[in-house]
Amino acid sequence: MSDSENPSEAKIRRAVREEMSRAGRSVISTVFWTILAAFTVLVGLQAVQIAFYTSGLATLAFGAVGILVTGASIYLLYLLHWA
Numbered sequence: 001m002s003d004s005e006n007p008s009e010a011k012i013r014r015a016v017r018e019e020m021s022r023a024g025r026s027v028i029s030t031v032f033w034t035i036l037a038a039f040t041v042l043v044g045l046q047a048v049q050i051a052f053y054t055s056g057l058a059t060l061a062f063g064a065v066g067i068l069v070t071g072a073s074i075y076l077l078y079l080l081h082w083a
Contacts, residue, residue: 030080037076044070
C-alpha cells in the first residue's frame, strides 16, 4: 500500500483541524448574513411604509427602494437557507 492509502495520524489531525475551522467560519458567516438580511427586510418595509406618508416623487422613490431592498434581502435569505 502507498502512503496515500495509510495517512499518518498527524495528517489526519491536520485535515480534521482545517475542516473544523472551515465549518466554524461557515456557520458564523451564515448567522451573520441571516441577521443582516433580517434587519434589511425591516429597513425595506420601513421605506415602503414611509412611502405611504410622503407625496410626489418621494413616494415613488421610497416605494421603489423599499421594494428593492426587501426583495434582495428575502432572496439572500432564500439563498442562505433553502437553495
